[in-house]
Amino acid sequence: MSMELNLTPEEKSELFGDFAPEEYAAEAEQRWGGTDAWRESAARTASFTKQDWARFTAEAGDISSRLAAAMRAGLPASSEQAMDLAEEHRAHITRWCYQCGYELHRGLGEMYVSDPRFTATIDRAAPGLAAYYRDAIAANATRNGA
Numbered sequence: 001m002s003m004e005l006n007l008t009p010e011e012k013s014e015l016f017g018d019f020a021p022e023e024y025a026a027e028a029e030q031r032w033g034g035t036d037a038w039r040e041s042a043a044r045t046a047s048f049t050k051q052d053w054a055r056f057t058a059e060a061g062d063i064s065s066r067l068a069a070a071m072r073a074g075l076p077a078s079s080e081q082a083m084d085l086a087e088e089h090r091a092h093i094t095r096w097c098y099q100c101g102y103e104l105h106r107g108l109g110e111m112y113v114s115d116p117r118f119t120a121t122i123d124r125a126a127p128g129l130a131a132y133y134r135d136a137i138a139a140n141a142t143r144n145g146a
Helices: 009-016 023-030 036-043 048-070 080-096 102-114 114-122 129-143
Strands: none
Touching: 048 080, 048 129, 080 102, 080 129, 102 114, 102 129, 114 129
16 A cells, blocks of 8 residues: 555645655655554545645644744743643644554654654754654653553
8 A cells, every 4th residue: 555645736735845755655655664553644645635735734734833933932842832832743743644553752852853854844934843743742652652
């Protein structure tokens, strides 16, 4: 089961800018293709319309912007506000893509800093945001007993 976007090239450009999801599809499928999360995400996103993708990316961008604002304001990643935003991020993934438990979410946070491509993309919003995400995600998971 592959992750294909049912969008025209123009719609992909409008929604994702210079990010081209298809460039990473084979690698992602190789890494996660056998997982329940992959299967669930592929099944869900297969029916996404342009409007669904627009809502998905807008919500993700909003969470990122608010987390970047918390970081710039000097709030620790373990603050209630940062952890609440990490929880909102986890819920966003669960709502749109796959069941994202705390340990899986913690793994995503680690990937945000261990994969320079993720780090560079996330840090475009604010330098250091990928590490702040990771730390807020970890603090939120700990707060929730994971």
